[in-house]
Amino acid sequence: MSQIDDQAEITVANLQARIAAAWQAFQVFLRELTPEQLSGPTDAQGWTIKDHAIHIALWENSLLALLNSESRAASFGIDEAVWQQGSDAINRILQQRYQDLSIDEVYKTLETNHQAVVARIAEFSDRDLLRPHHEFQAGSTNNDPIIGWMVGNTFEHYPEHEAWMRDILAR
Numbered sequence: 201m202s203q204i205d206d207q208a209e210i211t212v213a214n215l216q217a218r219i220a221a222a223w224q225a226f227q228v229f230l231r232e233l234t235p236e237q238l239s240g241p242t243d244a245q246g247w248t249i250k251d252h253a254i255h256i257a258l259w260e261n262s263l264l265a266l267l268n269s270e271s272r273a274a275s276f277g278i279d280e281a282v283w284q285q286g287s288d289a290i291n292r293i294l295q296q297r298y299q300d301l302s303i304d305e306v307y308k309t310l311e312t313n314h315q316a317v318v319a320r321i322a323e324f325s326d327r328d329l330l331r332p333h334h335e336f337q338a339g340s341t342n343n344d345p346i347i348g349w350m351v352g353n354t355f356e357h358y359p360e361h362e363a364w365m366r367d368i369l370a371r
Contacts, residue, residue, distance in 0.1 A: 210347055211326045216318070222355035223314060226256075229362055230307075233369075238303050243368050247295055250306050252361045254298045255291065257310040260317045263353040267320050267346070269336050321350060 210218075230238075230253060238250045247255075258276060265275035273283035277297075282289055301309070333342035333349065 210329060210351070212321065212324055212329065215321065215329065215347070215350060218351075218355045219318065219321070222358045226358040226362055229365070235303055237369060241368050241371055243364060243371075245295075247364075247368075248299070249365045249368055250301070250303060251295050251299055252365050253310055254301060254306045255294065256357060256361055257306070257313045258294055258298070259353050259357060260313040263349060264313065264317050264320055266333075266336050266349055267317075267324075269338070272337070317354065 230249075233249060238253075239248050242248050262272040262275045265272050271280075273280050276283075276290060276294060278290060278293060282293060298306075329347040329350070330345045333344050333346055334340040336346055
């Protein structure tokens with residue numbers, strides 16, 4: 201979930217603009233990389249830039265599941281026990297599961313999932329952004345506004361991973 205300061209001030213139009221700008225910057229960065237840069241060097245956890253890119257795609261897909269009141273664990277193809285272990289455990293499994301995807305498959309998944317999230321967010325009203333998490337996820341008691349997950353899995357998520365990707369390139 202996001203830690204943005206003033207969630208109540210974000211409108212759908214503002215959210216869409218911020219997502220679009222961050223996405224465009226992220227795409228420019230990725231498209232400038234060679235196949236060797238995307239799938240060669242790794243960070244300390246053994247992730248390539250391509251691994252970070254598919255991570256973004258998979259978490260956007262889990263955001264879509266959340267917004268559609270579906271199981272986020274199921275969107276990852278993991279069981280609830282793994283989901284309960286938290287993002288580090290989930291991310292380790294996902295990185296191992298998807299590390300052999302081709303660059304083209306990663307780009308296609310990234311674009312497909314992103315477009316689905318953007319389309320779903322367009323269906324929200326400004327008021328919907330402040331609806332509590334528990335209205336979207338069965339069994340949740342979390343009262344935090346859903347906007348936090350939207351922000352945290354989109355325009356805050358891209359630059360977070362881009363910084364780690366740039367660190368890989370600097371090695």
